[in-house]
Amino acid sequence: MTSIAVIGGGSWATAIIKILSENNVSIRWWLRDRAAVDHIRKHHYNPDYLRDVRLSPRKVKTFSKITDALNGAEYVILAIPAAFVQEPFQGLTAKHFAGKRVVSAIKGMIPEKNCLVTDWVEERFEVPLSQISVIAGPCHAEEVALEKQSYLTIASTDEACASHFAQLMNCRFVTANPLVDLYGVEYAAVMKNIVALACGISHGLGYGDNFQAVLVSNAMQEIRRFVNAVDPRERDLSASAYLGDLLVTAYSQFSRNRTFGNMIGRGYSVQSAQMEMKMIAEGYYAVNSIFEMNKKYGVEMPITQATYRILYERQPPATEIGLLKMKLR
Ligand SMILES: NC(=O)c1ccc[n+]([C@@H]2O[C@H](COP(=O)([O-])OP(=O)(O)OC[C@H]3O[C@@H](n4cnc5c(N)ncnc54)[C@H](O)[C@@H]3O)[C@@H](O)[C@H]2O)c1
Numbered sequence: 001m002t003s004i005a006v007i008g009g010g011s012w013a014t015a016i017i018k019i020l021s022e023n024n025v026s027i028r029w030w031l032r033d034r035a036a037v038d039h040i041r042k043h044h045y046n047p048d049y050l051r052d053v054r055l056s057p058r059k060v061k062t063f064s065k066i067t068d069a070l071n072g073a074e075y076v077i078l079a080i081p082a083a084f085v086q087e088p089f090q091g092l093t094a095k096h097f098a099g100k101r102v103v104s105a106i107k108g109m110i111p112e113k114n115c116l117v118t119d120w121v122e123e124r125f126e127v128p129l130s131q132i133s134v135i136a137g138p139c140h141a142e143e144v145a146l147e148k149q150s151y152l153t154i155a156s157t158d159e160a161c162a163s164h165f166a167q168l169m170n171c172r173f174v175t176a177n178p179l180v181d182l183y184g185v186e187y188a189a190v191m192k193n194i195v196a197l198a199c200g201i202s203h204g205l206g207y208g209d210n211f212q213a214v215l216v217s218n219a220m221q222e223i224r225r226f227v228n229a230v231d232p233r234e235r236d237l238s239a240s241a242y243l244g245d246l247l248v249t250a251y252s253q254f255s256r257n258r259t260f261g262n263m264i265g266r267g268y269s270v271q272s273a274q275m276e277m278k279m280i281a282e283g284y285y286a287v288n289s290i291f292e293m294n295k296k297y298g299v300e301m302p303i304t305q306a307t308y309r310i311l312y313e314r315q316p317p318a319t320e321i322g323l324l325k326m327k328l329r
């Protein structure tokens with residue numbers, strides 16, 4: 001049995017545990033909320049997210065102390081929004097990660113550092129890059145809960161590392177494939193959240209499907225320009241880890257980022273949209289990080305810039321999308 005620590009109590013952590021439980025694994029699940037830990041021990045479902053997902057008490061053990069969850073685990077999966085990922089690891093050192101492989105399920109950047117989660121793991125806990133991977137691809141937790149056929153990409157700099165973890169994620173309703181492009185996949189996953197915000201904002205303003213199709217096409221070009229500037233290498237951006245993820249987030253009813261953007265387009269303030277949503281829209285933090293990063297790269301990024309001005313400079317959404325409209329082709 002492979003021992004896997006899962007860190008985070010949200011919908012994606014719950015969905016990942018459902019997938020892994022299909023295989024021969026032992027899961028050590030850390031949740032911030034002690035009441036949820038106790039509830040899952042007693043009732044075998046997460047009271048806060050994906051309540052219909054039944055958790056096997058034989059395979060899934062819950063912990064409220066993070067070192068207990070890490071103890072003896074071969075893998076550590078991070079499944080907390082990037083803005084909060086540092087918090088539970090305060091006080092931990094490289095020795096807590098010695099010999100472990102780390103998998104980031106996070107599609108976001110650490111706001112205070114404007115850095116990728118995998119870079120933070122490598123630097124902060126001295127985990128070799130060859131032992132780090134990310135879970136990517138178009139996949140909503142809600143569809144995993146319903147066992148709808150989904151595809152994931154496990155990306156790493158090391159093929160063996162990606163392949164090994166992909167095997168653990170393959171199951172009746174999930175096909176997981178390895179890919180050697182850690183940074184390209186991770187940046188594309190961060191950026192698709194920004195695009196989903198822009199899609200939501202324009203939908204909230206009354207723009208239709210015709211406009212969104214052009215917005216998404218232009219977004220793919222923006223992602224290509226940025227990813228190739230930051231990590232130049234040959235990659236097929238039409239693969240599902242990149243384009244597929246952009247499409248699902250831009251068009252799905254389940255998208256957190258699109259829902260958040262839609263509220264902004266309809267006139268909500270950032271604060272009221274955050275309060276109304278019970279889940280986290282990673283794109284809100286990502287747009288600031290990518291905007292800041294791009295000061296160094298100077299890539300043409302009209303969609304990111306418009307979204308930044310709406311969310312961080314409080315520019316009227318109608319004005320910004322109106323200006324963006326002129327730049328799309
Ligand atoms: N939900 C999905 O379908 C999905 C799919 C792929 C990737 N992801 C990624 O997974 C990551 C986790 O997202 P999610 O959808 O599970 O989140 P979620 O919105 O469902 O859950 C929020 C999580 O954040 C934690 N949290 C909230 N506020 C916190 C705080 N102040 N301090 C510490 N923790 C806090 C909660 O405990 C919970 O674990 C994100 O990076 C997201 O992009 C999500």
Ligand SMILES: O=P(O)(O)OC[C@H](O)CO
Pocket residue numbers: 107137138139140193196245248249250252254255256257258
């Ligand atoms: O579509 P979102 O904003 O809920 O993001 C969730 C996942 O990244 C989709 O693959």
